[in-house]
Amino acid sequence: MHSAPADVDLALLGGGGAASLVLAALDRHGVRGLRVTVIDPVHRRGQDRTWAFWDRPDGDLDPLLSASWRQVEVVTPAARRVLDLAPLRYAMLRSAAVYERAATAEHRLGVTRVVAPVQTVHDDGEQVLVRTADDGPAVRARWVLDSRPRPPARPGRTTWLQHFRGWWLAAQHPVFDPDRAVLMDFRTRQPARGVSFGYLLPVSDRYALVEYTEFSPTQLTGAGYDAALDGYRDLLGLDPGRLTVREVENGVIPMTDAPFDARPSPRVVRLGTAGGATRPSTGFTFAAMRRQAEQVARALAEGRPPVPRPAYPRRHRWMDAVALRALDRGSVGGAEFFARLFDRNPAERVLRFLDGTTTPAEEIALMASTRLLPMISATAGDSTHRLRDRLRPPRPGPPVPPPVTESVRRPEP
Template sequence: MTVPVDADIALVGGGGAASLVLAALGPGPRVAVVDPVHKRGQDRTWAFWGTPGTFLDPLLSASWDAVDVVTAADRRTLDLQPLRYAMLRSAPLYELADQNLSAVRVTAPAGTLADDGSGVLVSALDGTPLVRASWVLDSRPRKPDRPGRTNWLQHFRGWWLESDKPVFEPGRAVLMDFRTPQPARGVSFGYVLPVSDRFALVEYTEFSPSVLTGDEYDTALRGYAGTLGLDLTALRVREVENGVIPMTDGVFDARPSPRVVRIGTAGGATRPSTGFTFTAMVRQAEQIAREVAAGRPPLPEAPYPARHRWMDAVQLRALDRGLVDGVAFFERLFDRNPASRVLRFLDGTTSWAEDLALMSSSPLLPMTRAAAGDAYARLL
């Protein structure tokens, strides 16, 4: 009979959320990582905003104190201080996670998680016992435990473009550029994250109910590159990044059993109104590390306050039902609020007073209709 690995914490899933936990924990607790793939190298890029001075700072590829938001009629530069916008590529995070020498890698897909109240047995798909742990942190992708009333996606494709001569402005990042053709149902934008004057990530993103074909993403990227004045014949596409992230007011159960805790998107870290996830994952990892260091269970707080989940549900409904124009909605938010307030709201860290200010800056009648529709749908 196979003897399972004995651990204090089992991380089921070894991607970004688990790597952040490993990096934040450091040596100490016995950790087992259960995933069929040992994550290494460059497979994704995270762009996020936050306060400088975290354990991630040495890993960053670039950061900016100001970013541009662009529409057909206007280009505004947003001063983010005391926040900053930052880029982290996956390779250095995976390398930092690998430096946790207390971790054992179990390269197999996890099946059942049997929680008996005193520990959890993680078994393989065929029932073979893999790990016996006091706690399990499960980051495997899953659908919401309670389906959403509105279900959209943040989906994107990005090209890492390289030039032999200077063509990018390293000190100038574009957060949202709405000069892209807008879908019939949804919002699209491009963005530009330059690492140097010759190397940058140029990406096309949509918030909408369904994904595009590969050719459609490439066509959108070529069009956006033309809008930026980039000559693609003089540039090389070094890497391609794709992604699909849920935007839903469905409910993810972060505690399916007493000793199983879900983290990352599976634990509700994805912001329903935008699909942004990374900052909430960092927050979860830091909270878990603090609890473990204090000798307490590795239980992070809810990623977002309940009022923010309600606000997100209303915003999603307004966009989905065509009650507001997506470009005008985001432009109005940034126009009528300090950039740091909008970004901290998207991170789930604004106060009640700031939330009221944000709501008062949104179009009143359409959002009231969306709120009423959401309240009625909850009663059904």
């Protein structure tokens, strides 16, 4: 026997980054009087991931940031470029601060929380019935915001992964330059199919995140990531005998031109990667996730349905599909592709493009800075593939794994 469901105005399925940003945005926009419930099997707290993104200073996240940089480096075997990001900055945000702000917002908003996995979601067009596993409490909501990982609506033409491992390194003496981050360093050993790079995000002169990242179809073994990080640490000239690994971060983020269904039913809206917030060509997610939260909160504050705009313009998703195809077929090298973008455009324009906020005129300039013949070939191939998909349903492709990010703190020596 099921108990009578609790009636609420808004149910958040999943309690990670996307839901936490929504709760904070509701509080910031002064949304009061809504009955809100969070349904998630895990009560989020602590450091389980790190987000890096770019924005303008003096925003609402400034008090939460671990670090930010006005200058970053892009390094290739041939050159080291120092980029001035003004008026933007590159910023680091760790999850504990986001979860703590969300917990404060929960208290101020009077949010209820159900610590249980969701079993079924039924939308009849007027309200949504959410049942939890093992005959747990049920919730009947006017609107549902679902940020749980979900597969795409259909297979993509190209499916890659952004997969990485990072070490939080502590030194007893000054080692790092806290005023400058390394955004992409392509001197790492390149995979047979894909692109790899390292980066360095210093929080202070004695503490930094050093990470190895690949854009490729398959993951490495644990030993493979550690060997790549050993090699990158040596490239940076860091003495392992003077450094201690305090935390280890691992992550896998989908990079695919497969469509994610952001509105699976009339009153269910998906957020985060499930709602299309992950940029297919780079794996960046946070900026779009933050925009979604702001748009949801603003809509509810104004009495409108909590439906955000698409995370990226349709033309950007097309350009991402073309770029992924060119990289996947090997007609464009990843290091060369990104180096040309930063070489031939203002850094601010490239960063805004990666965030999905450039104008069509700026995008034409960006496209002109790439190698045209390979991109034209990739465009033609993508168009042919799209036409073929229209004529016959695509066969199931390789599964797209849900995004997974974790941070594990190592015990003090």
